[in-house]
Amino acid sequence: MSISDQTGPTRQTSLNTGEMRRILASSFVGSAIEFYDFMLYATASSIVFPKLYFADLGPGLAVVAAFATLAAGYFARPIGGVLFGHFGDRYGRKKALVVSMVVMGGVTVAIGLMPTTAQIGIIAPILLLVLRLVQGVAVGGEWGGAALMAVEHAPKNRRGFAAAFANAGGPAGAVLATLVLSLMTVLTGPAFTTWGWRIPFLLSALLIIVGLMIRLKVSETPAFQALQAASHERRLPVVDVLRHHKGAVVAALMVTISVYTTQAIVTVWGVSVAVAAGEDKTAVLNWKAAAAILTVIVTFASARVSDRVGQRRALTFGCLVTAASAFPLVFLVGSGELGQYAVAIMLGNGVAQGLIYGPIAAYVASLFPADVRYTGASIGYQGASALGAGLTPVIASALVLLPVGGLWWVGAYWAGLALVSAAVAAFYRPGTDTQPAATTMAPAVAAHR
Template identity: 65%
Template sequence: MDDNKDVVDKDGLQLSLRTPEMRRILTSSFIGSAIEFYDFILYATASSIVFAQLFFSGLGPGLSLFASFSTLAAGYLARPLGGVIFGHFGDRIGRKTALIVSMLMMGSVTVLIGLMPSTASIGMFAPAALFTLRIIQGIAVGGEWGGAALMALEHAPKARRGLAAAFANAGGPAGAILATLVLSLTATLTGDDFVTWGWRLPFLLSAVLIVVGLIIRLKVSETPAFQQLEDESDEKKVPLLTVFKQYKRQVLIALLATMTIYVTQGLTTVWGVSVAVAAGEDKSEVLNWKAVGALTTLIVTFVVARLSDRIGRKRALIGAHAVAAVSALPIVLLINSGEIDKYALAIILGNGVVQGLCFGPIAAYVSELLPPAVRYTGASVGYQFAAALGAGLSPMIASALIMIPGTGPYLIGGVWALIAIAGIVAVALGRPYVEPSPERAPEPVNKFEEPVTQSAEA
């Protein structure tokens, strides 16, 4: 079969990732996700180097950074709520509609953050408003990942689902690269004015990016898996209830399998940046190395996603978590040195290699745990709770533990390693949902078995 022909099977699934339709779908998932995560990661980076001075300056250096990280955590803690809200409508009225609304919400809030006056101008209303806007950001991005991953996965042939779903995940590091480079360039161009007004420019740029993303996203079709669902099926009435009645185990597995990704992200790209900047390293140089780490994540994600289509999601993810467990403490010690060359190595190893190894298979792994009727809700809840707990709390926990004389770095590394080990156990216990074929009677919705290998499908 010619891999370039625009062909579909009898169920409407594309038979190749190289068809014009699949290219539009993958582009939409990648760019849409990249734009939303540009907004989300932009805030995370700004919270490390700017917001403590602008919105919490009266608390002293240590407490002001902790307070800044608390608003960062609020966005991550709101992500599960976004997963529930957008998951409900994504399972009820469609993946595409939910994605368009989440993008509009994210873009509007990011522009408002860019216009927010400082505490010196409007008093305590400033941090309160910033906190509220960050929560709305979290809700929006909480709805993005599930929809973007499912748009790619549910259109793709089964033997290519790992690679297809990775386009949504790869949008995260791509957005991080863009956010970091734009912030770094702005810091260089505005110099001493960066803290007063230069930091606002990357946030205002979001308005342009959202328009581009919407144009691309409006051109793709709804997924065949959603179109084949019965409009009034019992599972679709209240997807969240179905998930917690029948799929609690799968949600917990998804959470534990994903946690390492976001602990790694929180420690290397947020807490690590704050340590390097506090040690006196140049902001632009720190941000540039952060961009290198994100680029490494992007490359490793695609390589491992393709590998997972060959060897299976489970083997790929268990190997990734094992690498995370072994490298956790060395990476923390490199970050804690406060030296730019050691921080560069830490962010390439942590944010780049470790996170990329886990990122590659995770979107397909989590999505395949659940049936299509509740997949948006169930996958989003498990994944977004992991993001909330992992990336939302790890910078605050690390900033507290590091103050313990002597043992601080070892405690941080030990917690990170234990989370990775928990991920290994969860992945080992997980089984993908088996979608009934048209040739046989439907199987019970909670039945699981081992995934079909690529060679068997061929």
């Protein structure tokens, strides 16, 4: 048997209801707060951590080492996807989201209190790495739950736009993190690199309280309540995903990877290039914040279009735009000049990433049935974050050191991944495409019921 959309609790018929507005606010604000925490680290790894935790390695290797700890957090995200996906598929999306937020807030505050290598020696970078890993696990459980809370409550013809609230929370959190860091560079001046950078991390405690107040007021999704009503339980959702939905996982990963490659090149590696070239940190961070605001706007616009033309078509277009712009944007970023970097981050992060960000959440969610959707969507999406965002700053930093064609190699890497994403979005057709995206049981599971 399969569970239809008519089984169990009623799905929302409009996005303009009190309950639906709370759900969308929960997805947006929750994601914004968790990605505020996560992106604080990304920015600090570009301009602060190399000096405080890896200074003994020399300027070039210190940046690579800081980016390596950044990558570790991204590689922990799939683990978080599996862990929180397991509990989200068995015990509820809402419970998993609350736990992930509490863990993330606690770890971020701990990073803000971390002593430096000069104070406690080699223990400092080791502790920093451990905290980054836990941070990665926590944020790995956030996206899947936030997206599903929106998708599984929304009417069918508005799922792309509803799910975009979870994705738009990411750049919104990046805006907040960047602006707070930028403000601290002004208010604390030379003291920014000693204690000023810590203040944004400590402020996370207040944001977590606000996020929990919103998140605790929303109801569990109709899809999960329907599974509960049918007494349906998967002991190990990850096993079912890897056994029956490997193609969907690979498709989710390969389409999503272009988002994170773009983000890593223009907002992480690009920041380090501009700062290393002597550009003012405050100005660089302000442009990063401006680009993230544009990302939010383009994300919602692209999501709305995707509800009309289909998520696959919208994604294919966004990935092709990214591939076409990769080479010129890489040379703008690689110049190290603030004006050229501003153009690159507005077009790359603001436009190209936003075009893909809009439809990606609804697309990835549609690849999996409800009983394993949290796990499957999280593995694919967070796997892309590990490979795309986690490795790219390190790869780009290494490629530009090659004696011949450094920036050309970075452009080829970026454009190549975007073309692969476009091809998968255009041609991969999952078996669950024709089934209801919110509450359908997996075919293999239904056959055994």
